[in-house]
Amino acid sequence: MDDMTGLELSPRKIEYIKYLFEKGDNVRTTEISAHMEVDPSTITKAINELASSGYVNHVPYRGFSLTEKGEEYAHFLLRRHRILSLMLNHYGLTAEESCAEVARFEAYVSKKAINTICDSMGHPTFGVCGRIEHDSCNLKHNHHEPHEG
Missing domain, CATH: 1.10.10.10 (Winged helix-like DNA-binding domain superfamily/Winged helix DNA-binding domain)
Structure with missing residues (x-):
């Protein structure tokens, strides 16, 4: 997709x-x-x-x-919700407030905007609503998880 x-x-x-x-x-x-x-x-x-x-x-x-297309879209929807919720949480809303606010407007935020926000946040892997998947993320750079040593 x-x-x-x-x-x-x-x-x-x-x-x-x-x-x-x-x-x-x-x-x-x-x-x-x-x-x-x-x-x-x-x-x-x-x-x-x-x-x-x-x-x-x-x-x-x-x-x-x-369908497979529906599953891919659902993964994007979760990712979009979690990136936006994390962003609002970062700016002072509680996790619950962030989730509720994002639900009001998330359908109007494009994939391009989400990828840009995700990139600027350093591709977080966990948000206030759960794990953030990046396999469908169009990363500008090759992103590798930091290795703990």
Whole structure:
């Protein structure tokens, strides 16, 4: 997904991708509907749109799961959330405040901006919300973890 900008999906569809990633394989419409507090027909429409865009697989009578493209996007979404949360935490917000604030605007921050912020922060490996993965990060330099000796 080298051409991914990070701005492909609406905030609501991002929530669906994150939820499917968290839950794993074969998540049923009713589970998503209950979690998101949205009518099942709304979920079906949005998930079908995600499926036609290649992010989600639909197995009739079994549920939904992420495709490889969906998994890659979910990894980026987690990374984006964690980089932004760590940045806000650095500037004085608590971990909880950082997480909540980022959830309000993260869908509008591009992959390019995240890579630039990540680079300026020295490619942190752990944030206030958990581990930060860098395999999908377009690093300007070869980044190696410091060896403890």
